[in-house]
Amino acid sequence: MYKKIGIISAMILIKLMIFHQYIGVEQQFWILTLKNFCLILALYSFIFLVKEERRKRTFYIVHFLFSMLLFVDAIYYSNFFTLVPVYSVYQIGQIGTVSDSVWYYLKPKYLLFFVDFFILFFYERHSIGDEEFKVIKITKKWRKVVALFSLTFIIGIMGISQRIVGESQGLYTPYNLGVLSYHMYDVAKFVSKPDVKPQKVEKVIEDITPTQPQLKGFGLGLNKNVIVIQAESLQGFVLDKTIEEQEITPFLNRLLRDDTLYFSRYYEQVGWGNTSDAEFISNNGLYPSSGLYSYKEYEGNTFKTLPLLLKEKGYETMVFHGNEPDFWNRKTIYPKQGFDQFISLNELEADEMMGVGLSDSSLFRQAIPILKKQNTPFYSFFVTLTSHHPFVMDKKYCKLTLPQEYEGTILGDYIQSVHYFDHALEGFIKDLKENGLYEDTVIILYGDHKAFRVEDEEHKELLSHFLGKPYEEDEMYRIPLFVHMPGQSIQEEIHCVGGQVDFLPTIANLLGLSLPPYRFLGKDLLNEEKGFAVLQPHTGRGSFIDDEKIFILGKDGRFENSKAWNLKTGKPVPLEECREGYDRAVAEVTTSEYILEYDLVPAVWEEGLKEIFMHQKIHEVME
Ligand code: GP9
Numbered sequence: 149m150y151k152k153i154g155i156i157s158a159m160i161l162i163k164l165m166i167f168h169q170y171i172g173v174e175q176q177f178w179i180l181t182l183k184n185f186c187l188i189l190a191l192y193s194f195i196f197l198v199k200e201e202r203r204k205r206t207f208y209i210v211h212f213l214f215s216m217l218l219f220v221d222a223i224y225y226s227n228f229f230t231l232v233p234v235y236s237v238y239q240i241g242q243i244g245t246v247s248d249s250v251w252y253y254l255k256p257k258y259l260l261f262f263v264d265f266f267i268l269f270f271y272e273r274h275s276i277g278d279e280e281f282k283v284i285k286i287t288k289k290w291r292k293v294v295a296l297f298s299l300t301f302i303i304g305i306m307g308i309s310q311r312i313v314g315e316s317q318g319l320y321t322p323y324n325l326g327v328l329s330y331h332m333y334d335v336a337k338f339v340s341k342p343d344v345k346p347q348k349v350e351k352v353i354e355d356i357t358p359t360q361p362q363l364k365g366f367g368l369g370l371n372k373n374v375i376v377i378q379a380e381s382l383q384g385f386v387l388d389k390t391i392e393e394q395e396i397t398p399f400l401n402r403l404l405r406d407d408t409l410y411f412s413r414y415y416e417q418v419g420w421g422n423t424s425d426a427e428f429i430s431n432n433g434l435y436p437s438s439g440l441y442s443y444k445e446y447e448g449n450t451f452k453t454l455p456l457l458l459k460e461k462g463y464e465t466m467v468f469h470g471n472e473p474d475f476w477n478r479k480t481i482y483p484k485q486g487f488d489q490f491i492s493l494n495e496l497e498a499d500e501m502m503g504v505g506l507s508d509s510s511l512f513r514q515a516i517p518i519l520k521k522q523n524t525p526f527y528s529f530f531v532t533l534t535s536h537h538p539f540v541m542d543k544k545y546c547k548l549t550l551p552q553e554y555e556g557t558i559l560g561d562y563i564q565s566v567h568y569f570d571h572a573l574e575g576f577i578k579d580l581k582e583n584g585l586y587e588d589t590v591i592i593l594y595g596d597h598k599a600f601r602v603e604d605e606e607h608k609e610l611l612s613h614f615l616g617k618p619y620e621e622d623e624m625y626r627i628p629l630f631v632h633m634p635g636q637s638i639q640e641e642i643h644c645v646g647g648q649v650d651f652l653p654t655i656a657n658l659l660g661l662s663l664p665p666y667r668f669l670g671k672d673l674l675n676e677e678k679g680f681a682v683l684q685p686h687t688g689r690g691s692f693i694d695d696e697k698i699f700i701l702g703k704d705g706r707f708e709n710s711k712a713w714n715l716k717t718g719k720p721v722p723l724e725e726c727r728e729g730y731d732r733a734v735a736e737v738t739t740s741e742y743i744l745e746y747d748l749v750p751a752v753w754e755e756g757l758k759e760i761f762m763h764q765k766i767h768e769v770m771e
């Protein structure tokens with residue numbers, strides 16, 4: 149009997165070790181593994197409270213669930229580099245649409261987490277089998293003792309987790325808690341929804357340059373139509389890059405030199421909501437939720453978005469996206485974001501489906517007659533799809549001749565799909581011109597988020613080889629931002645570092661909207677002298693990039709385990725020199741989350757951040 153318990157315990161420990169090894173736990177490997185091992189044993193001990201004859205079945209169910217957790221976590225990790233968060237249950241319905249991506253990450257090696265079932269079956273056949281779980285007879289009194297002991301132990305571990313998370317600025321990751329503690333903490337946080345407290349709000353306010361008229365670029369696009377194109381997975385490195393002497397983005401390369409403001413040091417800031425977060429941050433000038441994706445988490449909120457501000461100036465507002473309208477809760481949230489019309493797959497003809505949804509060419513083609521019908525000026529927001537992970541397209545759409553080494557690789561497929569997008573966009577601009585929709589329109593384009601992660605060894609190697617330099621975070625987060633104004637002779641490359649949160653103030657200035665100061669967290673990048681962008685708010689708040697350096701918070705959320713380097717020389721920067729930027733990044737993201745959590749956007753718009761936060765009006769507003 150005890151032999152069997154010993155075997156099971158050993159298998160649990162081995163599985164935990166393999167898992168922690170796989171996700172790259174380095175610091176405190178043994179402490180984390182043993183702590184989680186004891187936690188699992190405490191949970192498994194509840195099996196002895198079940199009636200003897202049902203114990204075996206219960207054990208197998210529990211053990212299967214535990215193995216399944218590791219299996220799903222391993223797959224999730226290979227894409228997101230963290231473990232499945234509990235709120236992803238809200239996204240289960242979306243799996244079908246992105247099934248190509250799921251299949252890409254599903255590898256047979258993860259079945260390793262079920263191998264011990266064969267060992268157990270084998271052992272049972274060759275030993276006393278069934279009887280074993282029944283051997284230990286536990287009296288009522290002992291049941292209480294076991295339950296109490298295990299429960300106290302579990303609560304104790306949760307207490308320790310709470311302390312560790314506190315030391316890591318509220319950040320909980322598999323690296324500071326270990327797999328099971330991480331999940332338990334995640335569930336506890338989800339259920340209890342602890343208060344968000346704004347941090348160092350003075351710092352946030354201090355760092356915002358108030359927007360005002362008479363600034364550079366103010367009103368250049370006054371009363372023009374606006375077409376925003378949020379391009380799926382478009383990273384900055386593809387621009388001006390050739391492969392076998394063919395340009396990857398020939399049209400974009402021409403566009404960026406023709407009446408265009410090109411923001412070359414612009415960075416994505418999405419959270420778990422990926423594409424939808426890119427939309428959210430850009431249109432709201434706030435950071436996304438660090439938990440459940442923003443379009444769901446804040447669906448009941450009141451907003452003050454760019455489309456809403458433009459509507460007040462008489463704009464028509466609409467959004468085009470060739471996917472099901474429910475994806476990312478768009479159907480519900482778009483009206484609240486200020487979009488009067490949502491032209492989704494329901495309104496469009498599904499005449500060319502590719503990957504996740506309607507092809508970019510078809511979306512653009514079908515948009516023309518709809519745009520022609522609109523009253524002007526209009527704000528029209530496009531979310532493209534074809535260059536979505538895993539980037540595989542039918543051969544006939546792959547127009548570039550790739551060197552053998554890139555054929556069939558994810559990078560090769562990506563380059564082809566970005567090239568496809570570039571071509572589709574060229575066709576769109578041509579159609580706009582032919583339909584008299586070009587001259588009076590400001591065309592804005594940016595990438596929604598990264599396509600390749602530095603944490604993925606294979607991607608890192610491919611990209612480093614392709615770029616001829618190590619592929620690091622500064623390149624990973626960099627996305628292009630173009631503002632093309634036909635006939636405006638505004639040609640310029642803007643080097644100031646900024647992120648998606650700066651979209652609203654920057655574009656508002658160009659469109660001639662005078663915003664009262666301190667209403668949003670972003671800054672106007674045309675008029676900002678010191679660049680700064682928060683990086684990756686969802687897994688480690690505190691990372692940032694500025695004009696000189698980049699700071700990446702340690703995986704365990706601890707400042708002292710972070711890394712930083714100079715962007716020009718590549719040399720390490722002492723962490724203390726990053727303390728101010730780190731504080732600012734934490735403060736901005738937390739304040740933003742606080743505003744959204746308590747639905748304070750109308751109050752902030754009414755009185756300004758300074759008034760709301762500085763003069764302790766927070767409670768008044770919340771009541
Ligand atoms: C789905 C599309 C893709 O509608 O926006 O979303 P992503 O998977 O990139 O977040």
Ligand code: MN
Nearest residue numbers: 380381423596
């Ligand atoms: Mn996307």
